[in-house]
Amino acid sequence: MADFFEIDFLGVETKKSGDAIAIRYEQAGTTTIHVVDGGYTTSGESLRDLINKYYGSPLFIDRVIATHNDGDHARGLVAILDHFEVGELWMLRPWEYADELIDQFTTYNSVAHLRGRLRSAYANLAALEDIAIAKGIPIFEPFQGAQIGAFRVMAPTRERYLELILTSNKTPASLVEESAIDSFLNALVEKAKTAVALLQAAWGGEGFPAEDTSNENEMSVVQYAVLSGQKILLTADTGRDGLQEVIDYAPYVGLTLPGIDKFQVPHHGGRRNVNADLLNAIVGPILPEQRQKGHFQAYISSAKADEDHPRKVVQRAFIHRGADLHMTEGRNIRTSGGAAPARPDYTPLVPTAYPDSYEKA
DSSP states (O other): OOOEEEEEEOOOOSSSOOOEEEEEEEETTEEEEEEEEEOSHHHHHHHHHHHHHHTTOOSEEEEEEOOSSOHHHHTTHHHHHHHSEEEEEEOOOGGGGHHHHGGGBSSOOOHHHHHHHHHHHTHHHHHHHHHHHHHTOOEEOOOTTOEETTEEEEEOOHHHHHHHHHHSTTSTTBTTOOOHHHHHHHHHHHHHHTSOOEEEOOTTOOOOOSOOOOHHHHTOOEEEEEETTEEEEEOTTOOHHHHHHHHHHGGGGTOOSSOOSEEEOGGGGOTTSOOHHHHHHHTOOOOSSOOSSOSEEEEEOOOTTOSSSSOHHHHHHHHHTTEEEEEOTTSOEEEEEESOOOOTTOOOOOOOOOOSEEEOO
16 A cells, blocks of 8 residues: 555543544555544543544554643543553653752752652653553653654753753742742733733734743644655644744754644644744745635644633634644544545545634733
């Protein structure tokens, strides 16, 4: 059979959005199944069922990637690790670096104690580690430059990842400990971010807030591959720093930017994960006018019941730059290339309509 790929974005439909992605591709006669995140517990079970239905009820999954600790990404992978035999598990475990970080903590003089506290703080990843150890699944570190099958890790770098651990709100008793009043004020700011006014705007109008996304989101593993001639970028929940690492690292993997064919929009269309300059560099500048058909595809994993995602400014920004934009919103989305098997029960995707307003920055 000729080379092909198919990527399934599961419709993770709860009150909050989540990511659960299955990929099957064939290169030079070898077929590979590559799972990226599993959403919540129930969506992990749905992803398992989707793989069984459309990928030929496989007993074996080649590679599973947990992009970061958040429960809307990692928790559903329990169902995948439990049900299938898995060749490799790729994830970053903060506790593995306790011996390097111990000197930055004020209240720990034992690496073992710090390791235990970090493992508790990142419990979703710890649960995956427990299953992997019990089943003999090898665990690998997906830092920038790592090769995961056809995919290359573009972010994070090891250096930035360790800094993110130190400055994370999850980090117990570090030198950057947050005071109670700071915690209270930050909670108020986060609440205020969900209540935003909308601005009516003509074509090209957009504005992004100055605040960046969380450290946990910035820990996300970003992957790039060329499959059947299509350049694919999977961003999980990465933020602006992660996207800048993608831009900086692109020349080292032969990726000329702008120029992505299939782009997973980070963090369910969150507006603190992108900005105009980054999007200009990765997918191209704002077009003079809207085109009837886009020159690349963008995908957002967003729940219909999630009032905060995706943000309209993010939808507009991708359409401004020539994207055919597709959102899950309670349905599964499949994109494919090459000689991918047909799915008679799937209907062609219709791009999302252009919003006539966006959130005030």
